[in-house]
Amino acid sequence: MDSSPRVEINESTQRASAAPFQVRGRFFTAIVLQMARAPDAAFFDAVDTMLAQTPHFYANAPFVLDLDHAEDIGPSFDFIGLAREMRNRKITLIGVQNGTIEQNKAALHAGLITLPSGTDVLPESRKPPAAPKDEPKPKPDKPGDGNRNPNESGAKEPRVRQAPVTSSTGAALLVTEPVRSGQQIFAERGDLVVVASVSPGAELIARGNIHVYGTLRGRALAGVHGDSAARIFCETLDAELIAIAGLYKLSDAIDPSLRGRRVQAFLDNGTLCVESLR
Amino acid sequence: MAKVIVITSGKGGVGKTTSTASLGAGLALRGKKTVVIDFDVGLRNLDMVMGCERRVVFDFINVIQGDAKIKQALITDRRLENLSVLPTSQTRDKDALTREGVEKVINELRSEFDYILCDSPAGIERGAHLAMYFADEAVVVTNPEVSSVRDSDRVLGLLSSKTRRAEKGEAPVKNHLLLTRYDPVRVAKGEMLKVEDVLEILSIPLLGIVPESPTVLSASNVGTPVVLNQASNAGAAYADAVSRLMGVQTEMRVLGLERRGLLQRLLWRTA
Numbered sequence: 001m002d003s004s005p006r007v008e009i010n011e012s013t014q015r016a017s018a019a020p021f022q023v024r025g026r027f028f029t030a031i032v033l034q035m036a037r038a039p040d041a042a043f044f045d046a047v048d049t050m051l052a053q054t055p056h057f058y059a060n061a062p063f064v065l066d067l068d069h070a071e072d073i074g075p076s077f078d079f080i081g082l083a084r085e086m087r088n089r090k091i092t093l094i095g096v097q098n099g100t101i102e103q104n105k106a107a108l109h110a111g112l113i114t115l116p117s118g119t120d121v122l123p124e125s126r127k128p129p130a131a132p133k134d135e136p137k138p139k140p141d142k143p144g145d146g147n148r149n150p151n152e153s154g155a156k157e158p159r160v161r162q163a164p165v166t167s168s169t170g171a172a173l174l175v176t177e178p179v180r181s182g183q184q185i186f187a188e189r190g191d192l193v194v195v196a197s198v199s200p201g202a203e204l205i206a207r208g209n210i211h212v213y214g215t216l217r218g219r220a221l222a223g224v225h226g227d228s229a230a231r232i233f234c235e236t237l238d239a240e241l242i243a244i245a246g247l248y249k250l251s252d253a254i255d256p257s258l259r260g261r262r263v264q265a266f267l268d269n270g271t272l273c274v275e276s277l278r
Numbered sequence: 279m280a281k282v283i284v285i286t287s288g289k290g291g292v293g294k295t296t297s298t299a300s301l302g303a304g305l306a307l308r309g310k311k312t313v314v315i316d317f318d319v320g321l322r323n324l325d326m327v328m329g330c331e332r333r334v335v336f337d338f339i340n341v342i343q344g345d346a347k348i349k350q351a352l353i354t355d356r357r358l359e360n361l362s363v364l365p366t367s368q369t370r371d372k373d374a375l376t377r378e379g380v381e382k383v384i385n386e387l388r389s390e391f392d393y394i395l396c397d398s399p400a401g402i403e404r405g406a407h408l409a410m411y412f413a414d415e416a417v418v419v420t421n422p423e424v425s426s427v428r429d430s431d432r433v434l435g436l437l438s439s440k441t442r443r444a445e446k447g448e449a450p451v452k453n454h455l456l457l458t459r460y461d462p463v464r465v466a467k468g469e470m471l472k473v474e475d476v477l478e479i480l481s482i483p484l485l486g487i488v489p490e491s492p493t494v495l496s497a498s499n500v501g502t503p504v505v506l507n508q509a510s511n512a513g514a515a516y517a518d519a520v521s522r523l524m525g526v527q528t529e530m531r532v533l534g535l536e537r538r539g540l541l542q543r544l545l546w547r548t549a
Binding site for chain 2: 177178179180181182183196197199200201202215217
């Protein structure tokens, strides 16, 4: 998801004499390891196997540990040691997500950052006013000693908080010009509607749904903040890649009979489905 | 008021310089005072295609850096008195171009000429960016093949965002598609993209279709823009494109050319 056209970079170097730096937003793709439990010998074996298969793919990529299911990682867990072990394998841990307060504290102590998991990111302005100020940001309280039922408040809470966002997505971004190769359009607040064609090499990114009333030949990434209810609709499908909430399909993986059709793409139980609209 | 037109493509080798030479000569033939500027600093080609490389004393970069007056660097064509060439430097590189310098030169030329054609280098870096920055119109030169179309599309995106008109929020740069090296036989065999396919992706108005022709290369080699050879199909196609660039409605001839592909082919062969 890296963007910034080269021309822009040239400009910034031109102006470099005036200001020591410029602040630019940028999106990076991080790799999330969903931990089933605290890492043991089998974990490192599995990591080694993964690296042996595609050694270059993971080099220099930022890694995030998802601790949602790793309840046995306690407050005294040695994140520093784990980061060192991973570093030896040329894997760089940058942070954790879905951790308990204790897990987050231990991770912070080890120099890792705590990242909000996809579903519970909310822009400040959109936060329900009722939400108590002192609520811990990434996740509400949950027992740090394990034995947590995933269906209880901890897992449910984000979805409840998500609801007002989907209902109040008034901030759709409308594009009426063709989206050219190399252009990237990001609807950071809601849906993205394109009433033109999207060329190969162009990229559409939206927090919510993506609608293309034209031919979609480039890439479309909906629900990039983790909204798995987001969908992609297009008048004519010829996409290079479609993705919803981080799950993606390359053109090769899309049923060839859907090419050139009116389709929608959505997530069904964690599977990215593409089906024709009648 | 002079019109500044950039001839650009993104991809190299599609015929930007050849097209600049022919469009420039074509406009001059119709009595328009025209100057062609070579922005491809370090790879000086336009003066060769125009047949004036032996007359280059001062160049575009000398003018930008204040070492020469614009009158000293401009070369008037020996065949067409309305046509001038502003050659570029062979010894410098694109970093010698500055936005202020280019603006100054273009503003000076505006009072003298009706058309200022900027021959862009390939790529989307500094040289290409400055060639398009001050443009009022753009001729996007494209070959009927996928990588050329993709690069043209990228360039169209830059024309709509990285030009002075875009930055000042003025009327957008007017784009024209010039399809070059078009071979109807290979299109019929499916080896080349059809005109409709290219138009569907790029969705900008068609300025002309220049057929693949051996006369283009031989004209470049002797330094005569192919538009001056009216017996050549490519020359005739460029002459049509010049009419359209001047706003003369010859749109139907293009469509006819495409629809009567076979007949056209026969006519081209006997030409």
